[in-house]
Amino acid sequence: MPAFVILFFVNFIRTLLIILIIFYAIRLFTRFVLPYLLKKGVQNMESKMNQQYRNQQNQHKPTGEVTVEKGTTNQKQSRSYDGDYVDFEEVE
Numbered sequence: 573m574p575a576f577v578i579l580f581f582v583n584f585i586r587t588l589l590i591i592l593i594i595f596y597a598i599r600l601f602t603r604f605v606l607p608y609l610l611k612k613g614v615q616n617m618e619s620k621m622n623q624q625y626r627n628q629q630n631q632h633k634p635t636g637e638v639t640v641e642k643g644t645t646n647q648k649q650s651r652s653y654d655g656d657y658v659d660f661e662e663v664e
Contacts, residue, residue, distance in 0.1 A: 633639070
């Protein structure tokens with residue numbers, strides 16, 4: 573019986589240590605690593621936005637030049653072949 577109690581307390585203490593290690597690992601990650609990752613992500617998005625702005629400014633067109641761009645259509649075409657609807661009028 574005393575061996576069982578000792579093993580129980582050893583496993584209990586080991587479990588508590590594992591929980592504490594995981595808790596502090598998450599705490600350190602959110603305190604140091606997460607802000608660094610967010611900062612890098614914001615810098616990356618900022619550089620992409622600046623590059624798009626510069627590309628837009630460089631595409632200056634002369635006065636009077638007209639361009640037509642076709643947009644993409646995502647409309648589904650009806651593939652139902654039920655026939656045409658014909659409105660009949662009654663003739664006397």
